[in-house]
Amino acid sequence: MRAGLRGLIWGLMLLIGLVVLLLVRLVERPVHGLARPWTPWITQAVCRMSFPILGISYRVTGRPMTKIGAVVANHGSWLDIFALNACQRVYFVSKAEVAKWPFVGWLARATGTVFIKRDPREAKTQQGLFEDRIRAGHHLLFFPEGTSTDARRVLPFKPTLFQAFYSHGLERVMQIQPVTVVYTPPAGEDVRFYGWWGDMEFGPHLIKVLAQARQGAVEVVFHAPLSVSDYRSRKELAWAAESAVRRGLPYEIARAR
Template identity: 40%
Template sequence: MQSVARAPIDALRPRRLRRRNPLRFANRLPGGRLFDVFEDRPLGGRVRAVRRLVTVLLWTLLCMPVQALLLALPGDARARFPMLFHRVLCWLLGVKLQVIGTPCADRPVLFVANHSSWLDIPVLGAVLPAAFVAKAEVGTWPLIRTVARLGRTVFVSRNRGTTGKEAEAMRGRMAGGGSLVLFPEGTSNDGTRVLPFRSAFFAVADGARQVQPVSVVYDRLGGLPACRRDRPLFAWYGDMEMGSHVWRLARRSGARVTVVLHEPFPPGLLPNRKVLAAEAERIVALGAERLRQNRPVAPMAPRPGARLPVSG
């Protein structure tokens, strides 16, 4: 019998494959070209969105008569029950809450936060025992206006003739021990920055014992860090339609928002409302910037000797 010399590498190869069609692995990522991973994320399921929106509507209709009854009764339940309502609302929408810091308990408190979406309302409502200050247009929206009034929202308009009455209404609410949530930017934005705080909104700060800045950033989507392309999913601004915006958000999963409650301080710590607005803006913007960059953030305190920034 004649022996045949074989290369050493041939001894490691099987003589016969068990599969007629061997497995072949492509040298590229699935889904098309290599850089397809940088395209828009998939929308998600319509069934998930329908389920979420239906349960949100049912939960809202269930809680409305409960809150109406609590408003007629004495006690602090009228301010605590909306927190439960908003917390469940966030859970039904698939938004996970992460809170850094503690809400100030020395009421009344004026909470000032950045504003990028209608979603800020249930998020902050789940964290803060306070009523919101909203523009007068919200009081004309179907169903939402009823929910807002049951939450004791203070409506303000842009009419100069009613500014004094609205300021007195806010001072009266705080004089009764109620805290308020204010968005000093005056409008929502795309979520990539914090707009300048308007000092006129701080005219009622003297009616509060404490002012607490709050940074709000939607920093996770699908369990991964949210980037600039993901901001429009959360942010609601310009001429966006609310219905389609809610629908797109309800289809996604793995969303998270981080709320940073900075150190509270008495409004008299700073010399005037312009310095107060500038310092609150600096704290809120710095906290939001660190969250957008996925950097660790801790509650920040104001600078006692703060002054207005010098314009160049």
């Protein structure tokens, strides 16, 4: 019953938010083109309201950057999308398959998600797309691990996507902001309660979260932005961003000790 009630309220809120966003986009797109000065505020408001509905405590440490650049974060749960959207105006970079998912794909397309194919032959086209969005003032958000984890660890960052920041002079003007998403499980639950990874199905995990009586918490930690020009290669930049994200995750700190 709890899962059903929460799911109904949350689903209605998401649907209303999607309809409002699409209506506003009908005016925003012909007037502003690639730029999106209005609709990201709707996305941010909807994501922020999601946590009181779910009963999950939400906290932000640090501030999102304002200069031209991109954001990189660890990826431990589908809740990351809401947590990271709730405190900043960003556009996610996601695998192309997500665009075909029911409802989730519609939300992703409506909010300006950049979809990419894991095909080396598409690398040049995708790099051009990244450049266009970044130069338009969009903060693209990447998950450089390439997959989700159990929310307790950070996998090595793949440097491939960082190559887009070293082209046509972008490295001289842009920054990368590392962000750590930290989950605290409900009292008495497994520390991986909010983690969604591997072959786990979305539906059962969603129901588990919706049905939980006393929820835990999520914290988004913004680290100091990294100037791309300070790093000689994409590998050095990826390592610096990965190290910053690791420092914000308590489980990684404990492992290092």
